[in-house]
Amino acid sequence: MKATHFKIDRKYFWVELSFLLFLSFGVSLISDLEYSTYEQHDITRFAEDIGYRLITGSFSLLTYAIYYLAFLKRYVFGRKVVGIILCSVGFVIIDQLIYKFPTNWVIIHTDLVSNSLKKRAVVDLLRPHIIFMFNYRVIRSIIPLIGLAFLIRSLTQEREMKELKEQQLVSELNYLKAQLHPHFFFNTINNIYALALKQSVQTAPMIARLGEMMRYILYEADQPTVPLSRELTFLSDYIAVEKIRHQAHIDIQFDVQGIRSDYRMEPLLLLPFIENAFKHGLEEETKNGFVHIVICQTDQDLTLQVSNSVPQPVKKTGVSGIGIQNVRKRLDILYPDKYQLDINETPKLYEVNLILTNP
Known part of the structure; x- marks a missing residue:
């Protein structure tokens, strides 16, 4: 399948959007709930970082959507292995840059985040170097999104094959009916001819x-x-x-x-x-x-x-x-x-x- 064949399919768009939302917000929420329950022994404490998760999740959703819809899905549908690798490397770099600068800036200047998290954001923002965590992003984001792209491609191909088979069946039915029509008229006209001979x-x-x-x-x-x-x-x-x-x-x-x-x-x-x-x-x-x-x-x-x-x-x-x-x-x-x-x-x-x- 060529890359130019890719398009956003309404049938699966909501599945993709739900998955991106879960990856951006749901995973972190589950992690916070588990930490509050088993480490802090108070499940309600996960709400203390809810503002922080909303900010980081929103930026993650933006980068995930661009990476998946604009690049990754196109290359998966087009079976472009080099493209998948290059866009994934670019995603890790851009994601870390977005987290270091725009995300930390918003965290520092919002009232939704606790002072301790703001201080941590200031330290991260002023750090002269950037840490690119490739292993974490590959496991946390890239593999799930590549899996989603392959799933959607498989479902799309299966539906297209089904539609093709249906079109072939319709063509075959039309062909069979086209054979039947002249056969029917041939027999009936012969009947009329026989009567005409007898006047x-x-x-x-x-x-x-x-x-x-x-x-x-x-x-x-x-x-x-x-x-x-x-x-x-x-x-x-x-x-x-x-x-x-x-x-x-x-x-x-x-x-x-x-x-x-x-x-x-x-x-x-x-x-x-x-x-x-x-x-x-x-x-x-x-x-x-x-x-x-x-x-x-x-x-x-x-x-x-x-x-x-x-x-x-x-x-x-x-x-x-x-x-x-x-x-x-x-x-x-x-x-x-x-x-x-x-x-x-x-x-x-x-x-x-x-x-x-x-x-």
């Missing part, structure tokens, strides 16, 4: 139904989800087209039970199973073929049951087809471990049972 009076109504289905696919089915009632209207139009195409003695039944008005689902998810039943179940049937479709919803799940006759002798056309292959992939993406698909085939019956767990 059937049902050709015009069939074209009108197809227009409604095209409108749904082009303008509504590109959404992530649609109301189940709208999907059922589309399926009803499709089945009506199939009833027009097939003879009256073909048994076609469509039953819907217990549909919730607020339930939404992915568009065109059920169509391939129904389309497959008509295409392969009645393609060669001329006498007593059937297609029975039941869609039932309960509080727990949505069930689709499609059964159709198997023409005798059946042609080896590959019953699964592109539609069924696509819908299996879509189910794996949309309902991982939340669906059950059973396909049973006998010499005279082909049956599909799909159960989708309600969200």
Whole structure:
């Protein structure tokens, strides 16, 4: 990841700010509480140095924030080891300079600090040399802040990977749906063509139904989800087209039970199973073929049951087809471990049972 990719992320900003506040004020407060309790035997005495801790903590917060947000985090995200080392050395030097001059000056000129601490600040301020405590700063500040930067980078990368996977899933779903659309229209146009050759009076109504289905696919089915009632209207139009195409003695039944008005689902998810039943179940049937479709919803799940006759002798056309292959992939993406698909085939019956767990 390049350093230019770094930015302050609102999602983790409050975590970082809380950590900086704890490092600046919380650690010292805990240390004072422990000293007052175990050394002075009076826990309330930690309040005697509260003003001093507020001043030193405020300066520490400023230097920590600049060091972490402006330099360290950028180099950690960019995996710049030399940058991490140089900015850390610079932090120790600048932190000690700030403590010696501005911090001591404020301590001396404020009424929040006891006289003993003021005298100590005067001595430190007038001392001609500066003591750079690298070991203390590395343990007390640098290692925790580097650890925080690596944690935030890890969380950010994990989130970006998750977003990338989601984008890939959306792209794959769109690709599968794009495959399904021409496949559906190809089959339906073939049906209309067959009726037109016979000069059937049902050709015009069939074209009108197809227009409604095209409108749904082009303008509504590109959404992530649609109301189940709208999907059922589309399926009803499709089945009506199939009833027009097939003879009256073909048994076609469509039953819907217990549909919730607020339930939404992915568009065109059920169509391939129904389309497959008509295409392969009645393609060669001329006498007593059937297609029975039941869609039932309960509080727990949505069930689709499609059964159709198997023409005798059946042609080896590959019953699964592109539609069924696509819908299996879509189910794996949309309902991982939340669906059950059973396909049973006998010499005279082909049956599909799909159960989708309600969200």
